[in-house]
Amino acid sequence: MTIHGSPLNLLRHPAVWRAGEAPLSAQRRQDGIATGFAPLDQALPDGGWPVSGLAELLCPHWGCGEAELLLPLLRQLGAQQRWLVWINPPWLPFAPALARQGVALEHTLLLRCERDKDLLWAMEQCLGSGSCSLVQGWPARPQPQQLRRLQLAAQKGHSLGLLLRPSACAQQPSPAPLRLELARHAAGVQVRVVKCRGNWGSDWLALQVPVAAGQERGGDAVVSGQVAVAYPEQAAFPAPPVLNADAVANVLQVLPRLKMDSASGWNVSLTPPGPGL
Amino acid sequence: MLWACLHFPALALNRVEQTLPAPRALVIEITRRQRRLVWQANAQARAVGIAPGMTIPSAQGLCRDLLCVPRNETAEQDTLQELGNWAYQFTPHIQLPSSLTQNSQLQDGNSLLLEVGHSLRLFHSKENLARQLLEKIPAGFQPCHLAFCDTAFAALLLARAQDGATLDSAAPKTNAPPFYSLHDLPAQSVRWLQLADDKIALLESMGIVTLEQLFALPHDALAKRFGPDFMLYLRRLTGAVPDILPSWQLPDQFRATLEFLHELDTTDQLLFPLRNLLTRLQHYLQARQLATTELHFILTLRNRTLQHWPLGLAAPHYRSEHMLPLLQLKLAQLQLQAPVLALQLAVNRFVELPRGQQDLLTPWQSDNVSRQQLVDKLKARLGDTNVCGLGMVADHRPEKSWAACAPGTGKILADPASGKMQPQSQEQRPFWLLPTPQKLRDKKGLPLHEGELQLLKGPERIDTGWWDDQPVNRDYFVARQPGGRLLWIYRDRVDQQWYLHGIFGE
Numbered sequence: 026m027t028i029h030g031s032p033l034n035l036l037r038h039p040a041v042w043r044a045g046e047a048p049l050s051a052q053r054r055q056d057g058i059a060t061g062f063a064p065l066d067q068a069l070p071d072g073g074w075p076v077s078g079l080a081e082l083l084c085p086h087w088g089c090g091e092a093e094l095l096l097p098l099l100r101q102l103g104a105q106q107r108w109l110v111w112i113n114p115p116w117l118p119f120a121p122a123l124a125r126q127g128v129a130l131e132h133t134l135l136l137r138c139e140r141d142k143d144l145l146w147a148m149e150q151c152l153g154s155g156s157c158s159l160v161q162g163w164p165a166r167p168q169p170q171q172l173r174r175l176q177l178a179a180q181k182g183h184s185l186g187l188l189l190r191p192s193a194c195a196q197q198p199s200p201a202p203l204r205l206e207l208a209r210h211a212a213g214v215q216v217r218v219v220k221c222r223g224n225w226g227s228d229w230l231a232l233q234v235p236v237a238a239g240q241e242r243g244g245d246a247v248v249s250g251q252v253a254v255a256y257p258e259q260a261a262f263p264a265p266p267v268l269n270a271d272a273v274a275n276v277l278q279v280l281p282r283l284k285m286d287s288a289s290g291w292n293v294s295l296t297p298p299g300p301g302l
Numbered sequence: 303m304l305w306a307c308l309h310f311p312a313l314a315l316n317r318v319e320q321t322l323p324a325p326r327a328l329v330i331e332i333t334r335r336q337r338r339l340v341w342q343a344n345a346q347a348r349a350v351g352i353a354p355g356m357t358i359p360s361a362q363g364l365c366r367d368l369l370c371v372p373r374n375e376t377a378e379q380d381t382l383q384e385l386g387n388w389a390y391q392f393t394p395h396i397q398l399p400s401s402l403t404q405n406s407q408l409q410d411g412n413s414l415l416l417e418v419g420h421s422l423r424l425f426h427s428k429e430n431l432a433r434q435l436l437e438k439i440p441a442g443f444q445p446c447h448l449a450f451c452d453t454a455f456a457a458l459l460l461a462r463a464q465d466g467a468t469l470d471s472a473a474p475k476t477n478a479p480p481f482y483s484l485h486d487l488p489a490q491s492v493r494w495l496q497l498a499d500d501k502i503a504l505l506e507s508m509g510i511v512t513l514e515q516l517f518a519l520p521h522d523a524l525a526k527r528f529g530p531d532f533m534l535y536l537r538r539l540t541g542a543v544p545d546i547l548p549s550w551q552l553p554d555q556f557r558a559t560l561e562f563l564h565e566l567d568t569t570d571q572l573l574f575p576l577r578n579l580l581t582r583l584q585h586y587l588q589a590r591q592l593a594t595t596e597l598h599f600i601l602t603l604r605n606r607t608l609q610h611w612p613l614g615l616a617a618p619h620y621r622s623e624h625m626l627p628l629l630q631l632k633l634a635q636l637q638l639q640a641p642v643l644a645l646q647l648a649v650n651r652f653v654e655l656p657r658g659q660q661d662l663l664t665p666w667q668s669d670n671v672s673r674q675q676l677v678d679k680l681k682a683r684l685g686d687t688n689v690c691g692l693g694m695v696a697d698h699r700p701e702k703s704w705a706a707c708a709p710g711t712g713k714i715l716a717d718p719a720s721g722k723m724q725p726q727s728q729e730q731r732p733f734w735l736l737p738t739p740q741k742l743r744d745k746k747g748l749p750l751h752e753g754e755l756q757l758l759k760g761p762e763r764i765d766t767g768w769w770d771d772q773p774v775n776r777d778y779f780v781a782r783q784p785g786g787r788l789l790w791i792y793r794d795r796v797d798q799q800w801y802l803h804g805i806f807g808e
Binding site: 086087088089090091092093096106107108114115116117118119120121122123124125130131132133134135136137138143146147150151154155156157209213 | 672673675676677679680683684688689690691692693694700703704705706709710711731732733734735736737785786787804805806807
């Protein structure tokens with residue numbers, strides 16, 4: 026399509042979205058991959074993660090909830106006969122945990138790169154090959170033009186590239202069409218759309234993270250000083266009692282003498298340490 | 303039968319030019335009566351006035367940096383053999399003229415005879431076949447003359463008759479279709495028969511100039527004067543005696559060598575010859591419908607020692623454009639022990655050609671082959687150990703319950719000892735695992751990590767591994783950091799220390 030005449034004609038280009046118009050997400054192109062979190066799906070232009078392209082996830086620190094946010098994505102993309110690539114993750118993705126969450130281990134590919142240059146090269150190769158559904162990378166200091174290359178490669182290979190970067194990068198411009206920011210607030214993990222195509226960013230959205238830890242915490246015993254405290258199932262985030270040092274020291278003394286319950290491991294129920302113990 | 307003859311008049315030049323990084327004046331020399339003579343000269347040499355038959359000193363007088371290479375007939379035969387491997391895609395009936403005739407004039411070994419009558423159905427028409435033949439001739443084998451005729455000898459002679467036309471580049475190239483029939487033969491001169499000079503002289507003294515006159519003579523009389531060999535030659539030329547259908551034997555193993563005229567001392571210079579060798583390998587593999595996973599390069603060094611450079615591929619490959627990028631990456635890591643004089647590629651092991659399937663409905667085209675190609679490429683640059691898949695092992699020790707495995711193999715749940723599937727622990731496991739547990743400080747027995755940790759759940763005791771001398775005896779807890787992050791920590795029951803072993807993703 027060629028543009029003639031006044032600059033206003035430029036605005037008629039179908040790829041140009043004007044902030045005054047209804048957001049593109051109102052037209053709901055439902056070809057995205059559901060994030061598993063309804064408020065976030067609403068805020069994203071594709072109704073979920075884009076199927077191809079580059080996205081950035083900005084985290085205050087690693088392990089702040091990004092893994093749980095990505096699990097539904099990993100689970101769905103694992104169904105494709107393509108690689109799920111991890112490049113230089115901060116720690117090892119723990120295979121038994123992934124398998125329990127239904128992530129296809131046989132499609133997982135773990136890469137270690139010593140230099141940032143190698144990481145970006147590997148990411149570009151993976152994205153452009155068409156053989157990877159998701160490529161997650163933890164780069165140190167990528168340049169905007171390198172990110173632009175990744176975006177082009179991702180479109181070519183119909184892959185989703187995900188860059189995990191520190192929150193400090195939110196102030197820097199980035200050619201990635203989608204940027205999300207994670208934060209931990211008092212109420213739990215929250216996510217915000219910093220930038221997306223065809224829409225404004227969003228406010229902070231609370232993620233009801235279906236963490237195994239959160240669910241199991243309810244029914245299980247929590248080690249407290251004197252007694253086993255059982256929390257009801259429906260309590261989503263009970264604030265567990267803070268242990269005092271003496272209590273834990275006591276528990277640890279007692280532990281070796283407890284018997285193993287074959288079904289559930291250790292069931293701790295303690296009585297105050299008396300002279301007999 | 304329909305025979306096609308591919309004639310490569312400058313085969314000896316082509317063979318040497320393949321090893322030259324840039325075109326330059328080149329002659330092939332032969333020694334006659336203790337004089338070194340120019341036998342063939344390439345276009346650059348002819349441009350400065352060097353002509354076949356000149357002595358080497360006078361040719362060197364015309365061109366200062368003239369490259370003179372002695373003729374190597376064995377190597378030319380090998381080159382022709384490889385061209386035969388390439389031509390195998392058109393027909394299995396390929397013949398070298400040297401096996402066809404005793405006529406020494408036809409034996410200089412730069413023609414290939416293909417019986418294509420049986421392949422016409424595949425290629426629909428002679429014209430289409432001729433076009434494809436000329437289009438697919440490997441790069442660097444120019445000029446090439448093509449002629450079609452009903453008998454092998456006629457095709458051979460007709461292709462060779464075009465010789466004079468294009469070796470002298472001044473003569474315009476004729477665009478006549480290369481299809482001839484036996485009816486065209488009588489018009490030819492007897493010189494065209496490429497007989498020994500005394501026989502030509504004898505024929506001409508008899509007043510016989512064209513083949514028409516020769517064919518008109520009674521056979522008995524001719525046989526008496528020229529011998530039975532000559533008669534057999536004539537009868538096979540005219541189709542009176544049918545040609546024997548040859549069958550081409552592809553060698554069992556691939557071996558190709560490039561000898562350089564100059565020493566190569568950097569790996570970058572090897573790229574050009576590598577591409578050449580891989581193209582030849584591709585022709586061979588396509589002809590045999592095979593692929594390979596192992597390439598073995600042997601570099602002949604200056605001091606005549608051999609440097610071996612074996613390369614393994616993760617998946618079978620047969621196309622040079624797939625193998626070349628991998629080699630390029632590997633080439634950067636190759637350490638040359640001394641300048642290289644020759645490069646040989648040997649491939650001894652082959653596998654069946656993988657048959658890929660493609661999905662019509664998905665926008666990406668990813669099959670097993672392309673996925674393995676990606677792994678190959680990544681391994682070539684990052685190193686074998688830095689590319690792995692994740693697998694599980696039936697072991698209760700967290701650090702041993704996962705394993706790096708070959709990409710794509712994934713889930714291994716079998717117990718290494720019994721081979722039986724074991725249920726993994728149903729306890730909660732963190733998303734991230736620290737490769738080695740990190741020791742934590744403690745305050746009055748309570749663990750510290752960026753603040754006091756709050757124990758939420760536990761302990762889960764893991765006391766196992768006594769059988770392989772790496773026992774663990776630990777109580778695992780889920781703990782919460784002041785920032786809200788959930789950690790997987792344990793207290794080692796042997797040294798009574800706290801360790802951080804995992805991080806939950808929340």
